[in-house]
Amino acid sequence: MAMYSFKFPRLALVAMALATAVLGVACSSAPARPKPAELPPVASLIGTRLAWSAQVGQVPDQAVPVVAAGQLLVAGSNNTVRALDTGSGKEIWQVRLDAPAATGLGSDGDTTAVVTTRNELVAMAAGKELWRVRLPSRVFSAPLVAGRRVFVLTGERSVLAFDGRTGARLWRQQRAGEPLVLQQPGVLTAVGDTLVVGLSGRLTGLHPLNGSVRWEVPVAMSRGTNEVERLVDLVAPFSRQGASLCVRAYSAAVGCVDAERGILAWTKPAQGTTGVHGDESLVFGSEADGTLRAWRRASGEVAWSTDRLKWRQLSAPLALGRVVAFGESNGTVHLVSREDGREMTRLSTDGSAIVGAPLLAGQSLVVQTRNGGIFAWQPQ
Structure with a gap:
C-alpha cells in the first residue's frame, strides 16, 4: 500500500517587529506523542475507485488547492499554477510565476489569485497573468476572490481589498489583536454581502466596498499569563451552510455564528489544531489527540465521539454525503x-504529505500531496 504523511500543525508563531513585518517563531517544546494502536483490517463498507490521477511536481505545504467552475487549481513545481479539469485531471492552462506560492489559491472561476514567497499578490486568468502587487507584510491565508475584488488577510491582521481587474488597492482595514498570530491559514470568506474574516479569536463582518466593521463575534477568548498562552486564532478550513458559519479557534474552541446577523449561536471548548467541515446538521473535526468528534450544528451538543484513531495525526475533514474523510x-x-x-x-496515495484538507471536485474526492500527486476517487 502506498503511503503518505501529514505534517502535523505546529505552533508557528509570528511576532510583529514592525507594522509591516512579522517574524516566525516555532514552538519546539511539544512532548512526544504516544504511539497509536494498530488498526484492524480495512472494513471496506463502501466501494471507491481511482477516477484519475495527475502529477504537478513538488509543492509547498501552504499551497492549498481550490475548486472553482469545474477546475481544480493547484500550485506545482517550477513555480507554476495549473488549472485541471475536475472530471478528467487534464490540464486546461498554466501560469509560470517567478517565485513559489506562499499561500493557497483563491478563485471565483474567472480570476485566480495567490501570494508568492516574494510577498506579491498575483492575479491570473485563462493562462495569463493579469497583475501583481507587493503586499505590506507576510500572508498565510489564501486570497479570497469575490465580487470582482481580491481580498487578502495579512499576518499583521490587516485586511486589504484590490480591484480584480487592475490590482488597484481599494481599502485597508487594520484591527487590533494579540501580538502573536499562527503561521497557519485563517478564515476569510464571503456570506451574502458581508466579508467575514477571523481576527484573533473573533469572527468579524466587514463591508466589502469600504472595509467598515458591521459586527464582531468572539468564538474564543484570550487567556493565560504570557503572549504564547494568550494566543488564540481562527484556522481554516471552516464549515458554512447558508448563514451558519462554524469555525475552530486553535487549541481552544469550536463555534458557530449566524454570519448574516452577526450573532453567536454557540461555542464549545475543544483542543484541535486543524479546521472543521460539516453539513446541514453536523460539524466534524479531530482533536489534538486524534479523537474524532461531531457537534450538532444547531446547538453545539456533541453528537458522537470516537477514539478509534487516537494519537494519529489527522488532517482537517471533508464531509461528503454519508462519509467524512480524514x-x-x-x-x-x-x-x-x-x-x-x-x-x-x-485510501492511499504516493507516500508524501497531503497539502490542505481533502476536497470535493465535481463528483470526486480529491487530495494533493507534497510530492505533487493529485488523486481523485469516486464511489462505485
Whole structure:
C-alpha cells in the first residue's frame, strides 16, 4: 500500500517587529506523542475507485488547492499554477510565476489569485497573468476572490481589498489583536454581502466596498499569563451552510455564528489544531489527540465521539454525503460514517504529505500531496 504523511500543525508563531513585518517563531517544546494502536483490517463498507490521477511536481505545504467552475487549481513545481479539469485531471492552462506560492489559491472561476514567497499578490486568468502587487507584510491565508475584488488577510491582521481587474488597492482595514498570530491559514470568506474574516479569536463582518466593521463575534477568548498562552486564532478550513458559519479557534474552541446577523449561536471548548467541515446538521473535526468528534450544528451538543484513531495525526475533514474523510500522517485517508464515526474504508496515495484538507471536485474526492500527486476517487 502506498503511503503518505501529514505534517502535523505546529505552533508557528509570528511576532510583529514592525507594522509591516512579522517574524516566525516555532514552538519546539511539544512532548512526544504516544504511539497509536494498530488498526484492524480495512472494513471496506463502501466501494471507491481511482477516477484519475495527475502529477504537478513538488509543492509547498501552504499551497492549498481550490475548486472553482469545474477546475481544480493547484500550485506545482517550477513555480507554476495549473488549472485541471475536475472530471478528467487534464490540464486546461498554466501560469509560470517567478517565485513559489506562499499561500493557497483563491478563485471565483474567472480570476485566480495567490501570494508568492516574494510577498506579491498575483492575479491570473485563462493562462495569463493579469497583475501583481507587493503586499505590506507576510500572508498565510489564501486570497479570497469575490465580487470582482481580491481580498487578502495579512499576518499583521490587516485586511486589504484590490480591484480584480487592475490590482488597484481599494481599502485597508487594520484591527487590533494579540501580538502573536499562527503561521497557519485563517478564515476569510464571503456570506451574502458581508466579508467575514477571523481576527484573533473573533469572527468579524466587514463591508466589502469600504472595509467598515458591521459586527464582531468572539468564538474564543484570550487567556493565560504570557503572549504564547494568550494566543488564540481562527484556522481554516471552516464549515458554512447558508448563514451558519462554524469555525475552530486553535487549541481552544469550536463555534458557530449566524454570519448574516452577526450573532453567536454557540461555542464549545475543544483542543484541535486543524479546521472543521460539516453539513446541514453536523460539524466534524479531530482533536489534538486524534479523537474524532461531531457537534450538532444547531446547538453545539456533541453528537458522537470516537477514539478509534487516537494519537494519529489527522488532517482537517471533508464531509461528503454519508462519509467524512480524514487524512493521516502515515499515508492513509480514512472514510468514516457521518452517523457515528465508524470506519467505512481507507485510501492511499504516493507516500508524501497531503497539502490542505481533502476536497470535493465535481463528483470526486480529491487530495494533493507534497510530492505533487493529485488523486481523485469516486464511489462505485
